[in-house]
Amino acid sequence: MKFADIGLSDELLRAIDESGYNEATPIQAGVIPSVLMMRDIIGIAQTGTGKTASFVLPMIDILAHGRARALMPRSLILAPTRELAAQVAENFEKYGKYHKLSMALLIGGVQMGDQVKALEKGVDVLIATPGRLMDLFERGKILLTGCNLLVIDEADRMLDMGFIPDIENICTKLPATRQTLLFSATMPAPIKRLADKFLSNPKTIEVARPASRNENIEQFLVKTSERGKRDTLRSLIEAEDIKTAIIFCNRKTTVRELAKSLQRYGYKAGEIQGDMDQSSRTAELDRFKAGTINILVASDVAARGLDVKGVSHVFNFDAPWHPDDYVHRIGRTGRAGAQGRAFTLVTPSDDEAIDNIQKLTGYKIPVHGGGAPAVDVAQPDRDEAEAEPRRGRSARGGRGKAAAKAEKAPARPAPVAEARPAKPREDRKPRNDRKPAPRHDDLDGPDDGWNGPMPGFLSVGFDT
Template identity: 60%
Template sequence: MLFSELGLGPDVLRAIEDKGYTQPTPIQEQAIPWVLQGRDVLGCAQTGTGKTAGFTLPMITMLASGRARARMPRSLILEPTRELAAQVSESFETYGKYHKLSMALLIGGENFSEQVKKLDRGVDVLIATPGRLIDLFERGNIMLNDIKVFVIDEADRMLDMGFIPDIERIVSKLPKSRQTLFFSATMPPEIRRLADAFLSTPQEVTVAPPASPAETVTQAMALVHDVDKRKALRHLLNTEEVKNAFIFCNRKRDIAVLQKSLERHGFNVGALHGDMVQSKRTETLDLFKKGEISLLVCSDVAARGIDVQGLSHVFNFDVPLTPDDYVHRIGRTGRAGKQGRAFMLATPDDTKLVGNITRLIKREIPMIAIDGLETAEFGDEDARPRRGGRGGASAGAGRGRPEPRARAPREERPAREERPAREERPVREERPVREERSARDDRPVREERQPRESLAAAEARRNSEPRRDRDRGGDRRRRRDDDDDDASVIGFGDHMPAFMLRSARPRPAPESIVEAADQGQEG
């Protein structure tokens, strides 16, 4: 079948001819007629089969008539990543160049004001990531009640990135009388549930087993020790005829380390991951497409939607944590019927991850050896991984794998010599019993205290004493007379403070004070 038989408009067919395409892919052949009829479509096909053109070509034909109003786009396409959104916008520019359709790209990392200006002028096609679309909607810069065609692309990736609640919120703002196109590379139960909720009597289109790699990709795997992975990668880059290649890592911090390592060995390499600013990501990807960078160390952000013409190789420096990611990674090569090669470096800790991949793709990945490096062996299926974040270890990579390496028996330890019995310590001699103290009756009996004089008598006697005798002494206490031991006692005890003695005696009359002073001068 030819594109001219699908019912597309003449201007779209003209743009397709300019690209050199004449025959549609299976997903395009089956999906385009249903989209042109206005039916909801549920499309499931492996990556690299042309799903993007499967909905962009009929949308351009349908939107050719009509005009968009300010802040009210006529169609909406949701993409999980900025790179995939940019890829779809390029597809609209390529196939819609003979149309006067307006388009806006709403992604993070770009200036708000420029995006708002495009929305104010009115757009026919709105391509957005969920987060930026919600931001502009909450600011009142966009209205979604005039959407005629709604597209959810890479729905399984949306699920992996946690965008499903945002998508449900966006769908609640859309009109019910719309056409919905739902495309995904895999169809897990959660995606099926969303499709049933969003679509109305959809036409399901499945052209290939879900999550199956293309037949045009040659796969191979090398099993090495973790410390030899960089050396194994350099060996493959030097021995293979690598025109350009993606090198995938699981962790962002490993991307920078691997990039610097390859640069030190003379390779022309760049980096791409989600933490980079959008301008730097776009610049790096443009340099790679132009051929100024031949190797791109990247995360799974490059596993979807990045279509590089003639990508020769894909290297999985780390085994993907999920088997679906393996299919998407190697799907970057071998596109549009061209041949591609994909290599994966596995370690003994990746036993379970490799087993999950082989079960998903229903085939064994051929094993290769690296010259100068020892070929490792898969670990025990029940053994735990020695590194965090790599998953457990179970299910081997395939049939005919080598048996797990047996552990050498431990040497028996020599028996410990018995310690000699402790020598009996001599019994301590008993201390002699202390002599009993003498009875209390032997103690000398205290002399009985003589009765104290009355308070009145003590005050009279104190008033008759000279003043200097009363105030003498640093501790301000009365001086005792040798012939009277109890002369200082007034109230209680022999140690009465001086201030109490002063406060206790009455203030002498003026005459008595004069007399006391005269007596002191005479003395």
């Protein structure tokens, strides 16, 4: 379906056309007309199918009529992460450039001052993460009584991050009569209960089975070992025709260490993880989008909603703990009809996680290389070996390179050494019980079989 047939305004169609789009995706064709009719919506679709534009576009036309008041936003969009919130804001700027709509972005990691000033002027669209929104609300810097349109984006991610109680609290502070749109790639039971509680007669629009396979993404498992992961990853990077790639890790410390390791090997790699402040995360993401770096090592903070054009590959350095996260991670590639490839490095300890992923997606992921490990992982990574002393393994107590080589080398007969009689431990006496060495220049005399000279001090008696 073409956007011109959906019922959007001429100004909005002009902005869409200038962005290079004219055909609506299935989720957009299903959602936009219902939003314009003021229906509550439950939208279920895979990541990368255009969910963000499906609510941004009709909101722009709905909010084109009306006036913003100080501290009272007219609409509210809740997003689980700063990156996703910032991306929604970019969509409003891109598609709303011919509408005079004001917008504010409330996210953590930045100063509140500018955010409060924007709210005091009045905003048509407020895009926020739940934590920062509740913080400002409790300080009395914002009122939600004038908000007539609520969007909850990536609701299942909200559940994973523990935001559902905050969302329930926020919903109680909004007008009872409002339009609510809830979007998610999956629909677990807690999200269904949230929808039943706060949505009024919603229309459910599902364009793909939750967590179903994206046909545009080739998926592979790569068998390796814990010590050989970095070698395996570098071999894959060299073997694949990578334009831009995102590498996901489960831990923030792994993100830092892997990014530094790739940089040492000459790759243009950057990192995004939760311990970085917002300005650093934004700067790193801008470098990735501009092509200054072409490999981004990230935690799951970048797994949802991050939209970077031309991501050709996704690597799961760690198999995700939650199967839903796998769907969102690999969804960073194969977007908007493009082709992508996703590789997951697996060790024997990941068997259960992989089974859960395959049960969720209903797809048995093939093993790269026809069932055998794709690369030789016998040798430990150089960075791992260099890190051994830092991990508390000394040459005396740990297993170093020499020990490893000794195990691999064929056994050689040890040279036969001349045996020395070992003195039994119980025969060893304390030093103060030992007799002093005899002096041959002392007086002669027998002493219990001693036929050498008699020491003079032995003739001195001791009182007992």
